[in-house]
Amino acid sequence: MRRNRPESPSADPVPGQARAFTLVEALIATVIVSMVALAGSTAVAVGMAIEQENRMSVLATQAAELQMGAVLEQGYEGMDAMAGAEERGAMLAPAAAGGAARPSMGPRYAGMSRQTTVTGETRTFATLNNHSVVGKRVEVRVFGPDGAELARLVRFRGKEPTT
Numbered sequence: 001m002r003r004n005r006p007e008s009p010s011a012d013p014v015p016g017q018a019r020a021f022t023l024v025e026a027l028i029a030t031v032i033v034s035m036v037a038l039a040g041s042t043a044v045a046v047g048m049a050i051e052q053e054n055r056m057s058v059l060a061t062q063a064a065e066l067q068m069g070a071v072l073e074q075g076y077e078g079m080d081a082m083a084g085a086e087e088r089g090a091m092l093a094p095a096a097a098g099g100a101a102r103p104s105m106g107p108r109y110a111g112m113s114r115q116t117t118v119t120g121e122t123r124t125f126a127t128l129n130n131h132s133v134v135g136k137r138v139e140v141r142v143f144g145p146d147g148a149e150l151a152r153l154v155r156f157r158g159k160e161p162t163t
Contacts, residue, residue, distance in 0.1 A: 056112075060142040060150030063091060063109055067116055067140045068153050070094040070102075076159055079136055083118040088145065111145035123156060133158040 021029075071082040073094075086092065089110045092102035121137040124130055135158035142151040 056144055057150055059108055060112060060144065063105060063112060063114060064140045064142045064151040064153045066094055066105075067091075067114060068138060068155060071116065071118065071138050071140070072155065072157060076136070076157070079118050079138065079157070083116050085116075086114045088113040112150070113143045115141045115143070121156065123158075135159050 067082075071079055074082060091105040091109050091112060091114050093105050095102050117137075117139045119137050119139075120134075122132055122134050124132045135156055138153075138155045138157065140151075140153045141149055144150045
């Protein structure tokens, strides 16, 4: 015995027939997918910008350390010759062992500039019974393409005692 159900708009579809999406449902799905895609692309863009800033910061610190090492390797009286400004794209690497020529830092550093200052200074050390040391203060600052300071190193080198 079989019962017939009355036809109604809310009745289940006939088995084997697929129910289609309405236009409103398709538009809502498109908006949701678009929002997810926008959020994902924004996250990727922010991540790439942060990665670029970190890379520039690491390169700037490396450029500052190389310059500081080159200055401190000079004799005490020769340190002043290393002071000065290197314009964007003109930073020089330390000279090779036994050489005097300083090659260019290369294309990775092309957007950076560097300022090196060497000034005479006397430091007094309270922990050493106010012992004073005559020396030089060396400061190396590296700037990015927009002029913002990316790295700054400061060291003090005391004058070697004469015997």
